[in-house]
Amino acid sequence: MVEPSFLLGAAPPGVTAQPPGTVAVVTAVAFADSAQAAVEALEPLERCPAAGRALHAQVAAPTTFDGLFDAAARFWPEGRRYAADTAWSNAELGAVVSRLREPIQAAPSNESVVLATLSPEPRGIGTAADTAFSVHGRTLLDCYAVWQDPVADDANRGWLRETMTALEPVTVGHYVGEADLTAAPARARRCYTEQNWRRLLALRARFDPDGVFHTFLDGVPAR
Template sequence: MSEHSRRSGTEGPFLRRGDADYETARARALWNELKPDRHPDVIVRAACERDVQEVLRLAVSRGLQLAVRAGGHSWCGSPLRDGGILLDLSGLDQWEIDVESATATVQPGVIGSRFAMELARHELAFPAGHCPTVALGGYLLSGGLGWNSGLWGVGCASVLEITAVTADGEVLRCTEEENPGLFWAARGAGPGFFAVVTRFRLRLQPRPTALATTSYVFPLAAVGPVADWATETARELPANVELSLLLATEDASGATDGPGPKVVVVTATAFANSRTEAVGALHPLRSCPLSERPLSRRLDEPTSLAVLYDASMDLWPEKHRYAADTLWSHEDYALLLAELGDAFAKAPSGKSIVLAPVSPVSQQDELLRHMAFSVLGESYVVPYAVWADPAQDDVNVRWLRDAMHAVEPFGAGHYIAEADLTADPSRARRSFTAADWDRLQSLRAEYDPQGLFFPYLSA
């Protein structure tokens, strides 16, 4: 334990700005290599749940605001603020799985892919995030658009209970019956949540034992007809098929990160319990009536969660720089992707992509009324600027903003987990219905009247 840690009462490392390891810890706070020029006064990495209470006491005693990070996957860098304390929960990474009740208790620093692989050993599953390095804390607080969400719903829909430390240092158990307001906010409020969740209790699902994928690759020029076909076909697919459209740059090997032609990729994955069921679920995609011939196609290929995670890492490679934004819309995918396709044709980086998850999220309207997360449109798109060279920061961020500007007139809102909250002050508010935004403000005033927790960026 360091001298600073002894004086602060925490077991985990305690770093002030100017300390030898401070800049390393600040950079480590974000997975994204593009680090905003914001500097907390203090960074504390919690070694145990008791550290959380100690840090909150310290923040109150010194009049400092608090920001929280679990895995650091916020594209816009929400955990990094100027001044105040950054509480790093990545060291809280334990889980307990109860096979008999099909539930688990996880700490916020648990990495989703590791948890998913461990669950598979027990023939269980959970809708963890698509990127394998995402921690569950921020993912669940923001809603959690993850694997097989058409059948299982968003990740936060499977949260049964949380343990939260509030601004006054009180440890609360929160469910739909006990502290229901805080529980409601914890399922979707994202980086503006006004407490620290130290544990989530989750409902688990039976593990799908047979996964299969069908994919088509078309020239980018065909994006309109392809989007129409994919959207129409998605209506024929069962809920356990996840279908997406991807605008990418293909290299000679077929990987979507090269210097070759720009393409639109249609991918559908069935999460089934037998090979026969998987092939049957993907059957509507076996024939493609488009006059635009696909550049390639693969039908009913057996796959696994490990392979899907590898493919995700190809899209979002480590040690790269990222800018991202999101849009919910009531317009159809053909219109949105035609606009984004024109912008994508001018993308300065061959690694940049535009993702459109076509399969509808299982909305379960009754359930959604009990959480801050909302599905704000029938269509959802996410452009990502992805590059490696710091000298290209300005041109890539400008491309991302221009791409969003093309589709924002058709927007109905944003997804708080991946929205560019630095773009303008309305992003956070527009990530919720008006009634939900007002309720979040009321709950913040109730649970954090002194403003201990930083609000949303640009809110």
């Protein structure tokens, strides 16, 4: 199995971009029974037309789960202020990235990033009815505003919402675990198929009819 991802953000340490600014970081992690099988699974990346223009490349490097976590931590450091939102999309990656070019360059903080994780081609209408969060797509977009100064809270949260607005035309749903429900509570409903959403409402009506427990369902219209 290969998990490919595409990240837009500031150039990482050791990588010089011309002109200075944001870069696209393409990664692919192969999970295989042997090193040779992993190398073969990653081989298609070598045929990418843009491979020769990479500012930096690391090819088929063995790693551990700790190494993967450490690499990710560079983009999500401790001690920062965060705001996040997500979007599932079935659009071609190029169409998605074209909508992100201007927003990522205009981010108030150079630590903010947008991560696109590519999924296998969805079947049917792009849903998996038996999963807890039943809406899926070809690409999961995770948008993170990352900054340090509390004075910049409004600017960075505003940037996040503007970025999500730019993605709205290619958005088919959200992942409720990181959806910005403070921006629009109805995002919660778009994390589920209509059938599963109504099932969730029915379960709450049965087991918590008085709304004792706080939930992301609060404030979301039933219809």
